[in-house]
Amino acid sequence: MDRIVVRGNGPLNGKISISGAKNACLTLMPATLLSEEPLTLTNAPRLSDIRTMTTLLRSLGAEVQTMQDGKVIAMSSHQADNHVADYDIVRKMRASNLVLGPLLARHGHAVVSLPGGCAIGARPMDIHISALEAMGAEIELKDGYLHAKTSGGLKGADITLRFASVGATENTVMAATLAKGTTVLRNAAREPEIVDLVECLRKMGAEIEGEGTDTITIQGVDRLHGATHPVVADRIETGTYMLAPAIAGGEVELIGGRIDLLGAFCEKLDACGIDVTETPTGLIVRRRNGRVNAVNVVTEIFPGFPTDLQAQMMAVMCTAEGVSVLEERIFENRFMHAPELIRMGAHIDVHGGTATVTGVDKLKGAQVMATDLRASVSLILAALGAEGETVVNRVYHLDRGYERVEDKLSAVGAHIERVSEDE
Ligand code: EPU
Secondary structure: OOEEEEEOOOOEEEEEEOOEOHHHHHHHHHHHHHEOOOEEEEOOOOOHHHHHHHHHHHHOOOEEEEEHHHOEEEEEOOOOOOOEEOHHHHOOOHHHHHHHHHHHHHHOEEEEEOOOOEOOEOOOOHHHHHHHHHOOOEEEEEOOEEEEEOOOOOEOOEEEOOOOOHHHHHHHHHHHHOOEOEEEEEOOOOOHHHHHHHHHHHHOOOEEEOOOOOEEEEEOOOOEOOEEEEOOEOHHHHHHHHHHHHHHOEEEEEEOOOHHHOOHHHHHHHHHOEEEEEEOOEEEEEEOOOOOEOOOEEEOOOOOEOHHHHHHHHHHHOOOEOEEEEEOOOOOOOOOHHHHHHHOOOEEEEEOOEEEEEOOOOOEOOEEEOOOHHHHHHHHHHHHOOEOEEEEEOOHHHHHHOOOHHHHHHOOOOEEEEEOOOO
16 A cells, blocks of 8 residues: 655745535536437546445446546446446445436436445435435335335425535435435535536536535436536645645645635635735645734535635644644544654544634644545645654555645645555
């Protein structure tokens, strides 16, 4: 298994290009199952999670071709006649559950493995299930698989989600595009990835209104056609690299980064003493003074502070001036980075869903590892400002969601390299 070695070496300067959003691409890809005509995605990120979704779609009978070194994904589901999403693929990646809505809409039945819990929380699927049941699906759990079927197809319904789940919103919107009649989805998630999905579905002929608000209305149509769609910029990758100069100093331009996708995150950066300026091609980020100020953070649904940037923000707070309190409200177990940051000399107390961080002058390099994607990248950020060498183990988590992290950070002057196990 590869490791990443980082030697903290002062300010970072230069440009980083932002890739297409992993979490948008992972919901756009299953949309191919809704049409017999080709769906082509451009600006796709080159990540192992995208390869897992490719494997899953192929197992369902879809044709998936990657071009331009993986940046273009051309899909066609005209022969996609398998409706069983197998445990061996689904267990690798929870986003596999996003084939449930499209399969049900396309075939009237679907068998999708329950993904099981993961490192950051139990992550059940009850909200997805109740929304699809409200549209007339009958769903039962047998042998670890959700068996879903409809008699006479899905029907539009007035649905209120008990929580604004991103995945449940995506599954329901996709299913509703081919349902009979109108679906009104209330307390829907508003994340930019959902707006991107709806824009693509609309190009495919879907009739949808209200994306980006908490009420989405979908008028079912008989069929969807082909389309070509660019994947929206990755707001979490953007936010992650915005924090690199916050920790190490310097000035970094994020090409393709968009402030409008980052909601409350940019307000927190301002309060910490980090300047963000929009440019014609992206954003420039720099620290206003020396050390940043401690700020309190509560993770919330969009446009609140994203849970997917909480670990990275904690890394910044480790060397901030003062005490900060970070509250994680989306997932029940998303502080695995804290014990690793403590190994680097951070002062962090975790009680339930709250972490209190007392800033220290400097962290020190150490051997660390993490059990999820965002936790892993938070250790790399911490290492950029630490004294000495940090070795981040279990890099496969990073490869799920950050395209060529070592190349992007090297380009702005970081001392970072990937070491293969056999070296
Ligand atoms: N939840 C339920 N029941 C459900 C669905 C969700 O209780 O049926 C709970 C979850 O257990 C969790 C909360 O609701 O505590 C939020 O889950 P949500 O469904 O909104 O998240 P998701 O769709 O599973 C996506 C992203 C996550 C991101 C969350 C929150 C993808 C592929 N994943 O997950 O991304 O953290 O939304 O914004 O879009 C990551 O990229 O590192 C990542 C974990």
